[in-house]
Amino acid sequence: MIEGGCRCGAVRYTIALDALPPVYACHCHICQRVSGSAFSVQALVGEELLTVTGPIIVREIVTEDRTSSQRFCGECLARVYNTNSRRPSIAVVRAGTIDRSEELSCMAHIFTAYRQGWVEIPDTVPSWPEVPPLAEFVAALNR
Template identity: 75%
Template sequence: MTVTGQCRCGACRYEIAVDALPPVYACHCHICQRVSGSAFSVQALVPEGAVTVSGPIVTREITTDDRTSVQRFCGECLARIYNTNTRGPGIAVVRAGTLDRSEELVCKAHIFTAYKQAWVDLPEGVPQWPEMAPTEQFVAALRG
């Protein structure tokens, strides 16, 4: 099975070779708020090798103190499709809103909630952390 998605204008399409829609998480950090222009961003973690993109992709490498991230954008509308980074080799961080069936996604976790907007109410029972979650707990939440 494959899961499909596209950029805003449709010039870039992608497929992810996975068995089902991937679990997603919301990040409420200030960087994600600024990049998304919203209260948080929603991502799916998938194996990098499972992602196949067609269309005009442009990349931008961003280096910070603790990692280098390679962002992939549509070359036409500049919608951000996914990124990889040196802290998670082999993992693609796909922007959940670009998935064709995004309305079917279930948010499994919330991170960096110390920075969430006051008007955002998080559902009870969904794991959440004020900063980055410990890796084992985060992975378990996404699988759960």
């Protein structure tokens, strides 16, 4: 069982997995703005594997082709995970909220066309300048 939670500890979660999930970095401008950093790092997990306790606030962001439901801690407002109508049943967990996050391995980088110039991506890690082909992306995460 993998555990994690928000900054203040009011929200805690478990992911029904035996091993830490693979994570990826997204360098798009939206992730830069939302994270306040050069990129965001996240894990894709089956929503049915995620059990969350504590005060969650949901904020829906609607665009022309999808609805993203962002989940934040109701106390410290840390973003914990989101779901997206284009990827039903998948939770996008913010990697920094996973306990033992220092043990995670970044398996791929996406939207690298927007990366900060000082960010270097190792040649051994798959990356795509925009949205990756789904099959390639999933293969990279599971290698």
